[in-house]
Amino acid sequence: MYGHVIVRGRMKIAVVPGDGIGVDVTAEAVKVLDRVARARGIPFEPVFFPWSADHYLKTGITIPDGGFDDLASNYDAIFMGAFGDPRVPDMKHAADILLGARFRLDLYVNYRPVRCLDDRLCPLKGFGADDVDFVVFRENTEGSYVGAGGHLKKGTPDEVAVQEDVSTRKGVERIIRYAFEYARARGRRRVVMSDKSNAMRFVGDLWQRAFADVAKDYPEIEASHLYIDALCMQMVKDPRQFEVIVTNNMFGDIATDLGAALQGGLGMAASGNIHPGRVSMFEPVHGSAPKYAGTGRANPFGAILTAGLLLDHLGRGAEAVAVEAAVAACVREGAATADVGGSLSTSQAGDAVCQRLRFD
Numbered sequence: 001m002y003g004h005v006i007v008r009g010r011m012k013i014a015v016v017p018g019d020g021i022g023v024d025v026t027a028e029a030v031k032v033l034d035r036v037a038r039a040r041g042i043p044f045e046p047v048f049f050p051w052s053a054d055h056y057l058k059t060g061i062t063i064p065d066g067g068f069d070d071l072a073s074n075y076d077a078i079f080m081g082a083f084g085d086p087r088v089p090d091m092k093h094a095a096d097i098l099l100g101a102r103f104r105l106d107l108y109v110n111y112r113p114v115r116c117l118d119d120r121l122c123p124l125k126g127f128g129a130d131d132v133d134f135v136v137f138r139e140n141t142e143g144s145y146v147g148a149g150g151h152l153k154k155g156t157p158d159e160v161a162v163q164e165d166v167s168t169r170k171g172v173e174r175i176i177r178y179a180f181e182y183a184r185a186r187g188r189r190r191v192v193m194s195d196k197s198n199a200m201r202f203v204g205d206l207w208q209r210a211f212a213d214v215a216k217d218y219p220e221i222e223a224s225h226l227y228i229d230a231l232c233m234q235m236v237k238d239p240r241q242f243e244v245i246v247t248n249n250m251f252g253d254i255a256t257d258l259g260a261a262l263q264g265g266l267g268m269a270a271s272g273n274i275h276p277g278r279v280s281m282f283e284p285v286h287g288s289a290p291k292y293a294g295t296g297r298a299n300p301f302g303a304i305l306t307a308g309l310l311l312d313h314l315g316r317g318a319e320a321v322a323v324e325a326a327v328a329a330c331v332r333e334g335a336a337t338a339d340v341g342g343s344l345s346t347s348q349a350g351d352a353v354c355q356r357l358r359f360d
């Protein structure tokens, strides 16, 4: 069932840089993929898509009819940058493109490794890089992101707003099972499920029962539970206790921003949106940081590490390891952007990774 990897001989990648620094960091991720592909003789064909705030404002189109069918049928994987532009305050294009990809392609696994690559990036007193190494699986197609709810008497003093949190047995069970399968396949011994079942009784009850049922199939793996507030506290108190965490859409979003802080900041965090065995989508965790767009200040390492996850997903594990090692070497040597202690521009940091790529 653990279908993290689909082996492909070629890499035809749909690339959607998006907005703001999404454009800047995606250029570096593609640069690194290109370098890897050349070194390893992998046919690499990046195909760029203009879908973004600019494109939406010019054309009125967020994603064209048939856009997702095209991505699902004609590419090996998708790489996205980031979305968000002050000129589109309701984030319509981001919802259509990013959430659209997650929902329409049923990318139910949001895979977010939390790995600190160098002691100098670990913000916790008394802890180092080796102490921060776990994975968060965020459910990616349900929860409060499904858009169920509405307004009543909007704009009046009697206004009511309702946002529903939807969990299905199928949806909850499959992300929990994926987390256990990952743990088994990767030699991890502990899975923690996190929810807020003391306050959110109905969905919490479903998550609790599904977790207990699935855990029975993995007797060699220690299964435990933490409320999401306690989980966040424990992540800071002692991150060594975590190996695999599984949680819902909203809590996973929040906990992995905290996770990013343990890795050296948002500029270091990578993610994959995966449906096992299907065309999946990879994006850095950070947003479009409009104030940094085009300034050369954006850290491309999160996007480059994301390219590493994409390689791993396409059966290129050795290449993925090489990409992560090259980024770690850059951080160690200070060949990085200012947010992680260097003085390089976005593009120079991408070049620095390329220079440090080593294949045995």
Ligand SMILES: NC(=O)c1ccc[n+]([C@@H]2O[C@H](COP(=O)([O-])OP(=O)(O)OC[C@H]3O[C@@H](n4cnc5c(N)ncnc54)[C@H](O)[C@@H]3O)[C@@H](O)[C@H]2O)c1
Pocket: 021, 025, 081, 082, 083, 084, 085, 086, 091, 098, 266, 267, 268, 283, 284, 285, 286, 287, 288, 289, 290, 297, 298, 299, 300, 302, 339
């Ligand atoms: N997946 C996505 O596309 C995504 C995710 C989060 C936010 N957003 C959107 O992005 C826009 C900006 O949101 P935000 O400011 O809350 O979050 P953000 O992640 O864009 O930036 C927050 C701060 O983190 C730092 N940062 C983030 N990425 C960095 C990088 N690569 N290098 C260096 N520093 C980096 C910067 O200091 C930045 O001001 C909003 O429109 C938001 O909705 C999009």
